[in-house]
Amino acid sequence: MSSLRIALSVLRAGGVIAHHSDTVLGIACLPRAAHLTRMARIKMRTPSKPFLLLADSLTQLNGFVAEDFELQSLLTSNTKPTTYLVPASKHCPQILIGPSQHIAVRISQHPNVTSISNTLGAFASSSANLSGQKTVCHVAELRKQFGPELDYIYDSGKLGSGQSSRIIDLKTQEILRA
Numbered sequence: 001m002s003s004l005r006i007a008l009s010v011l012r013a014g015g016v017i018a019h020h021s022d023t024v025l026g027i028a029c030l031p032r033a034a035h036l037t038r039m040a041r042i043k044m045r046t047p048s049k050p051f052l053l054l055a056d057s058l059t060q061l062n063g064f065v066a067e068d069f070e071l072q073s074l075l076t077s078n079t080k081p082t083t084y085l086v087p088a089s090k091h092c093p094q095i096l097i098g099p100s101q102h103i104a105v106r107i108s109q110h111p112n113v114t115s116i117s118n119t120l121g122a123f124a125s126s127s128a129n130l131s132g133q134k135t136v137c138h139v140a141e142l143r144k145q146f147g148p149e150l151d152y153i154y155d156s157g158k159l160g161s162g163q164s165s166r167i168i169d170l171k172t173q174e175i176l177r178a
Contacts, residue, residue, distance in 0.1 A: 004115050008156035011120060015151035016042055018142050019130055021054065022081045022110040023165045024135045025142060027127040027150065028054070030066070033093040036124055040095065042149045045131035052083060052096030053105045055122035056114040061105055064089055064096075064122060069171075081106060081165040083175070096124060106165060112156050127164065135164070 007017050012034040016039050018030045027042065029035035031053060040047045055061055058071050065071060066087035088096075088103040097103045105122075109112070116123055127135040128142055136142045139155050 003154055007116065007152055008119055010125065010152040012117070014038075016149070016154040018139075018146070018150050018155075019116070019125070020110065020112045020154075020156055021125065022106075022108045022113065023127075023161055023163060025137065025139075026052075026054075026125040027128050027146075028123050028125040029088065030117070030120065030123040031093065031096050033095055033120065036093060036095040038154065039124065039126065042146065043126060043129070043131055047095050048098055049131075050100070050102075050104060051124040051126050053096065053103055053122045054108055054113050054125045055105065056108060056117045058107070060117055060122040064092055064103055065105065066090075071170075081108065081161065083165045083167045084170040086168065086170045088157070102169075112154060116154075134167055 001049050010017055012032055014035050016027055017027060027039060029039050029076060036051060037047060045064040053064055061071060066089055069087050083104050085102040085104055088101055092103055129135040130145060136145055142153060170173050
């Protein structure tokens with residue numbers, strides 16, 4: 001079975017995987033409350049801190065973003081991966097959005113993101129680190145930091161930029177992280 005098939009199977013079963021993205025190594029699950037709660041526990045972080053929703057198209061964000069919010073500006077070409085805060089749909093799991101009622105979304109064309117999202121749709125992700133620690137940069141560090149807590153490491157070898165994305169509040173255009 002291919003590594004992608006294993007990753008998809010683990011995610012469908014409610015598991016948490018590690019993956020490469022257009023930025024840093026991440027850990028991911030499907031955007032369901034029980035799975036997100038487990039991911040928060042694995043990262044040893046408070047469940048009130050929101051997660052990122054990764055997708056490869058705007059249509060995959062339907063149902064997560066407030067229906068009246070225009071997302072076309074997400075498609076502007078950016079030279080740096082950019083995460084946008086946008087108003088969340090009233091149907092989003094609270095643990096995905098946190099207390100702000102905004103959801104963090106990023107459209108990515110990284111092969112790992114597209115291979116997962118083409119099959120399963122948008123998925124929740126977070127940098128691969130324990131709360132308050134530096135993000136791990138290598139799969140060996142990932143194994144050391146998380147041990148058996150992760151259900152699978154989807155290691156395609158296609159590394160991202162190694163730097164966190166910038167974060168922009170799409171409604172106000174405020175840059176929250178450069």
